[in-house]
Amino acid sequence: MLDISSVNYDAIFRRYDILVEAKEKPEDIAAKILPKDALLKKVAEDVVFMKYKDVEADTKAAMEKYKPEEVIEKALVKGMDVVAELYGRGIYYLPHVMVCADAMDKGIKLCEKNIKGERQTKGKIILHVAEGDPHDIGKNIAMVLLRSAGYATIDMGRDVPVVDVLDLVEKEKPDVLTGTALMTTTMSAFPRISERLAEKGIEMPFICAGGAVNRAYVESFPMGVYAEKAAQGPVLVGKAMDGWDWKKIRSKWDDVVKG
Ligand code: B12
Numbered sequence: 001m002l003d004i005s006s007v008n009y010d011a012i013f014r015r016y017d018i019l020v021e022a023k024e025k026p027e028d029i030a031a032k033i034l035p036k037d038a039l040l041k042k043v044a045e046d047v048v049f050m051k052y053k054d055v056e057a058d059t060k061a062a063m064e065k066y067k068p069e070e071v072i073e074k075a076l077v078k079g080m081d082v083v084a085e086l087y088g089r090g091i092y093y094l095p096h097v098m099v100c101a102d103a104m105d106k107g108i109k110l111c112e113k114n115i116k117g118e119r120q121t122k123g124k125i126i127l128h129v130a131e132g133d134p135h136d137i138g139k140n141i142a143m144v145l146l147r148s149a150g151y152a153t154i155d156m157g158r159d160v161p162v163v164d165v166l167d168l169v170e171k172e173k174p175d176v177l178t179g180t181a182l183m184t185t186t187m188s189a190f191p192r193i194s195e196r197l198a199e200k201g202i203e204m205p206f207i208c209a210g211g212a213v214n215r216a217y218v219e220s221f222p223m224g225v226y227a228e229k230a231a232q233g234p235v236l237v238g239k240a241m242d243g244w245d246w247k248k249i250r251s252k253w254d255d256v257v258k259g
Contacts, residue, residue, distance in 0.1 A: 009050035009099045018091050026091055030082045039065055040075040043107060047079025048086075050099045052106065059107040068111035069148060072141060073231055076107045080137060101137055108144060115148040122150040123175040123241045128165055129158035130189040130210075135182035138210060142178065142230040149234035162192050169202060176240050177223075178233070180210040187212040191221035198222045205246040207236055215253070225249050232257050 019025065026048070034044050039062040046055040062071045083100040086092040092100075127143050129136045136158040143153050154172060156165065169177055181187040190208050197203070206223040209230075218224040223246045225236060239249050239256055249256065 006053065009052060013050065013093075013096050013099070015091060022091070026086055029085055029089070029091075033078060033082045033085065035074050035078055037074075040071070040078075043071060043075035044079035044082070047076060047100050047104045047107070048082045050096065050103060052099065052103045055103045055107045056110055059110050063111065063114055068114045069145060069231075072108055072111050072144065073229075076104045076111070077141060077230070080104050104137065105140070108141065112144045112148075115144070121152065123237065124152050124154070124172065125176045125178060125237060126154045126156060126165075126168060126172060126174040127178045128156035128160040128180070130179055130181040130183075130186040131161050132159060132189075133181050133183050133186035133210075134158050135180070135210065138182075138230060139178075139180040142180075142209070142227075142233045145230050146233050146237060149237075151234070151237060162189050162196070165193050166196055166200075169197065169204075170200070174204065176205050176207060176237050178207040178209070178227075181208070181212045182210045184212050187217070190218070190224065194221045194223045203246070205236070205240045205244075205249055207233065219250060222246075226253070228257070 030045070030048050034041050042058045043055065043062050045051065046058050059071060059076075062075060066074070080100065083092060083097055087097050125146055127139055129139050139158070143155055146153050154168070154174070156168065165177070179190050179193070181190065187210075190206070190213070194206055203223060205225045207225050207227050208218040209227040213226070215226040218226040225246055227233060227236060235256060236249060
């Protein structure tokens with residue numbers, strides 16, 4: 001059987017046309033976004049250049065100097081930011097993105113094992129990716145950070161029907177609900193969820209994130225609290241656990257996320 005961990009994806013997916021013709025090479029684009037620190041840079045490059053075989057060893061090396069949460073945010077996510085840029089410019093295609101995402105996932109799993117989380121009893125959070133949307137990388141990162149901050153998480157996965165979210169919220173009564181949407185065609189699930197919760201008299205902060213949404217959009221429906229980065233999750237949820245309702249979190253959002 002083929003051992004995929006030994007496959008050199010970078011060589012298979014290499015775009016020779018880009019290497020020959022492009023004014024800016026992937027390496028030049030990456031250099032503008034990648035971290036400067038050599039250990040973090042190596043991990044981020046493993047994601048960008050699909051070095052599936054090296055990512056675990058390099059992640060381990062980075063964790064000798066940095067906390068696992070830092071390796072996620074400053075290396076693995078940064079690598080994926082470069083991938084998103086290359087995809088946006090038409091340099092990477094979907095197969096590249098999928099292999100890069102797998103490499104990042106391998107690193108994240110290793111970091112998660114090394115996060116010394118408190119007992120997960122501080123509060124209950126339900127996470128989901130909007131109906132019709134398969135993009136779950138950001139949601140998974142946010143979940144790792146929430147768990148490591150001591151919150152119990154219920155992961156509904158991706159492409160979750162609105163009705164399933166409503167049912168689970170009614171059953172589990174979480175302290176906070178979160179949603180991720182990266183496609184403009186899926187983000188309308190959020191106002192539908194919030195309006196139907198409001199009709200049932202259920203209120204809680206509903207943290208919404210992902211490239212398709214922005215703060216103005218999320219604040220246009222009841223309960224919506226915007227998050228730009230996964231690292232803001234524990235901070236925003238912390239306020240909910242301190243007894244702040246969604247209106248107060250929204251009104252003090254700038255101060256809260258700046259810490
Ligand atoms: C990776 C990727 C994929 C992967 C997804 C793998 C996966 N498991 O997620 C694959 C290859 C499967 C994919 C498929 C498609 N994709 Co795609 N994909 C991307 C890409 C390149 C990167 C997205 C990503 O993971 N970014 C990195 C993560 C970390 O970012 P993030 O999710 O936003 O999360 C951050 C924050 O939002 C926040 N966050 C997110 N969730 C949460 C939750 C909480 C609680 C908190 C606090 C914070 C938080 O924290 C994170 C950072 O700290 C983007 C391009 C882009 N510029 O975003 C396109 C993109 C999202 N895809 C796009 C499209 C169109 C598609 C396809 C329809 C393409 C196609 N023609 O088939 C298909 C989907 C088909 C389907 N319906 O099933 C479009 C969407 C356009 C739009 N505006 O609607 C984009 C923008 C590309 C583009 N420029 O056209 N894709």
